[in-house]
Amino acid sequence: MSDGSKKGRDGTFALTCAVPDSGNDTIQLAHGGGGRAMARLFDSIVRPAFDDPELDRRHDGAVLPIEGALAFTTDSYVVKPLFFPGGDIGTLAVNGTVNDLAMCGAKPLYLSVGFILEEGFPLASLRRIACSMRDAARAAHVRLVTGDTKVVDHGKADGVFINTSGVGQIVAPTPIGPNAICSGDAIILSGDIGRHGMAVMAAREGFGFETPIESDCAPIAAPVLALIEAGIGVHCLRDLTRGGLASALVEIAETGRQAITIDETAVPVRPEVGAACELLGLDPLHVANEGRFVAFVSRRDKDRALEVLRRLDITSGAVVLGEVHDGPPGQVSCRGPLGVDRVLDMLNGEQLPRIC
Amino acid sequence: MSDGSKKGRDGTFALTCAVPDSGNDTIQLAHGGGGRAMARLFDSIVRPAFDDPELDRRHDGAVLPIEGALAFTTDSYVVKPLFFPGGDIGTLAVNGTVNDLAMCGAKPLYLSVGFILEEGFPLASLRRIACSMRDAARAAHVRLVTGDTKVVDHGKADGVFINTSGVGQIVAPTPIGPNAICSGDAIILSGDIGRHGMAVMAAREGFGFETPIESDCAPIAAPVLALIEAGIGVHCLRDLTRGGLASALVEIAETGRQAITIDETAVPVRPEVGAACELLGLDPLHVANEGRFVAFVSRRDKDRALEVLRRLDITSGAVVLGEVHDGPPGQVSCRGPLGVDRVLDMLNGEQLPRIC
Known part of the structure; x- marks a missing residue:
């Protein structure tokens, strides 16, 4: 992060960006509606945390260079609890997919992120998870290049589920499997x-x-x-x-x-x-x-x-x-x-x- | 489908594959555990429906050829109800992501699929959705090449959520956006x-x-x-x-x-x-x-x-x-x-x- 974050007292990065909607610090159904609230949620939490130029294009997908054969993988993350000693659902969602790419004999390059958010989920938790993802992506030298958020009604999910999919460049000289x-x-x-x-x-x-x-x-x-x-x-x-x-x-x-x-x-x-x-x-x-x-x-x-x-x-x-x-x-x-x-x-x- | 399906009376394809677990025709938590039940669920429903050689490798990801720059996109689908006139969550999950790739000026090539299943979800519904995805993928000339299933406890999801991510080959001569x-x-x-x-x-x-x-x-x-x-x-x-x-x-x-x-x-x-x-x-x-x-x-x-x-x-x-x-x-x-x-x-x- 360049200017959107500061080092918090607990050693983690805290995004300083404003809370998307005044008066309510939790996810609302409107955050999933494809309109102004969704754009604000994306701009205030996901974009500053992930900080990749591809996200600034505000288009439906990322356009990326790659050489030779590619590895492609996906995983959804539903871990409970969301935060645990040694990591959280965000760390897991980045490392798990990075690791699947590596297991194909590929150099991990790009990740997509899909959040399924439950109405009422605290924005502070989402922000913490987004920061974990950013830190994990940096440590693994991958870019978070495209994303999506959906919101479901209260009681129809369990806080947040995350899907990450990954693309990597095959570097192994022979097929691995x-x-x-x-x-x-x-x-x-x-x-x-x-x-x-x-x-x-x-x-x-x-x-x-x-x-x-x-x-x-x-x-x-x-x-x-x-x-x-x-x-x-x-x-x-x-x-x-x-x-x-x-x-x-x-x-x-x-x-x-x-x-x-x-x-x-x-x-x-x-x-x-x-x-x-x-x-x-x-x-x-x-x-x-x-x-x-x-x-x-x-x-x-x-x-x-x-x-x-x-x-x-x-x-x-x-x-x-x-x-x-x-x-x-x-x-x-x-x-x-x-x-x-x-x-x-x-x-x-x-x-x-x-x-x- | 070669031998795993037959044309049903209603004109849709019906997979003939056996029900994964005897005695219970719904999703169980064990279907998400990474062990025998998960392998059986994948082999009996997802693999025969999607029928792509990449899935037979049973590896963590797909290895695929591509030329030039790639488009990469993701979307989660949480539509309610799951089935509606003109389609279902499966049709939507394929077409939505295919369309996002097209919007980047790309020829859609490959999709990944991540299912988040609620304990108790009927396997018959999952089978119907998987078949819709297969049919939609064929119509759109894309391959479903890698997938993942997770199961959450009863009451912690709403039947099924699906994430699809897509990779396409950029064919537009100039940047689109x-x-x-x-x-x-x-x-x-x-x-x-x-x-x-x-x-x-x-x-x-x-x-x-x-x-x-x-x-x-x-x-x-x-x-x-x-x-x-x-x-x-x-x-x-x-x-x-x-x-x-x-x-x-x-x-x-x-x-x-x-x-x-x-x-x-x-x-x-x-x-x-x-x-x-x-x-x-x-x-x-x-x-x-x-x-x-x-x-x-x-x-x-x-x-x-x-x-x-x-x-x-x-x-x-x-x-x-x-x-x-x-x-x-x-x-x-x-x-x-x-x-x-x-x-x-x-x-x-x-x-x-x-x-x-």
Whole structure:
């Protein structure tokens, strides 16, 4: 922000722009009507926060340069509560979509933002979320270039839902995805798991764990680009969101028609996360993350890939998790501390609703 | 559809795919959990309906070819009711975003789809909406290439909200937008106005007008591409959605810092729409449309532009509406049947909430 913001006492940026409508500091149905109030809401909160020249065109979309093939992805965010230790729905909406682009082997470039706002939602909260999005976009080097706001009547949404879609430029030299994995591939996990899910759950239920758990929500494009730049043979990438590590591995094994074996003792779980999972009867392998991924790389590149990742803060705790092999297609086995294998499945039913 | 659908008795396609979960034909929270139920929902409804090879990759995003500059846009759809004469939320979600791309001077290519589903929402309705989206995408020659589903608890949404984002390839030779309008430009309106807004309102409130009003919801990329192909000097395009014709003209005049005068007697309004507006005290100039646009073109191209548009069914009723001139920047005047000018403003407050 150049002049539309100032550093607040709590360390976050506070937009100084005026409240859109006098006398009422909450979202009104008129803010969704396509008329003056909607224009004012956009001009006073979204535009100054996102601060991209494309938004100043006030047109129906953005016009953008790109070279070569593009990656295109979308996600809606309905996390509850909206604010949690380590982030909020805005941070999540930017990082989640940035990460999906990175998982395609793309450099994230542009994001769109669609807000669905509930009548009565405090403008101050919207402003805080818009600022989180701006900060997250800057940290991830993406531009928020086009947006939309809709308003629904009181009781017909839950504060705010956000959709972000993203466009990136493919930089990986070969296609990345479940179909590209092959027997012998090493599976690397980028760091400890389970923090996002447990942080959101603790915030929602008001659990006061002895050691507070912060979400791992973060952009993971930089480590992916570093792997590609180093010439590592990257076959598949997957961020470990809803459904956790286990669901991601099962989906990859099923789609790629390969077998996977992982070493449970290699999976990093922080003590406070492990304790919270044990207390609540949850398996950390099924808990959501928002800044973690697995990379399937050529066996010969395994050590170099680890080295590249460990040089970056966000992936300094990367480990070799297991490998792809010629077992039954779609089967994911997990070898436990006593040497006994168990077969992993996708999350069945619902563990933690509305985690992202 | 190849094998996943058959033509139903009512003329629409009915997917034959099995119901995702036995014993309960509605959305469950587990459908949003990132695990087995979510995968099943996607595989049984979304994938067979959309039927795009990119969706089969089961990856976090789509990888797509594009040439030159791209247009990128987003919209969320919260229309109430979900089904209305002339369309439903699915038709709207495809056409609305296709139209936004066309308004950038782009050929629409790819759409993403994000569903926010309420627990308890009937799967049959979701299936019907997915089929509408497939049919609308085919009609508009765009591909639905990537998607996401989220589920929120009962009472925390209103059935289903849909976000679509779109990517298109810029084909206009010069930038199109409010900043490109200039004094002397002719303003062309593509056809009669007010049908979408009145159709949705009648469906919502249960009004039984003598002549039923059908939404004008339709893709308008073809006429835009025809104008560009014919070499017409197109300066600005705008579809007339929320806020209607008046809000669109005011926003363009304000952003482009020009004055506009239109001839009210030139505005086509069908008799049944005019009668319904009069009955309800609404100004047709503020009522939403979903298949109408204004084109600002060079004065010298006016007649040829009309000719190009009138050749196509969707724009056969195109008219010259007015012109841009050197009056007070941002002012939009409307000359009535008695020769008296009134100044138009954007819609103030809320006329018809949740119209799209």
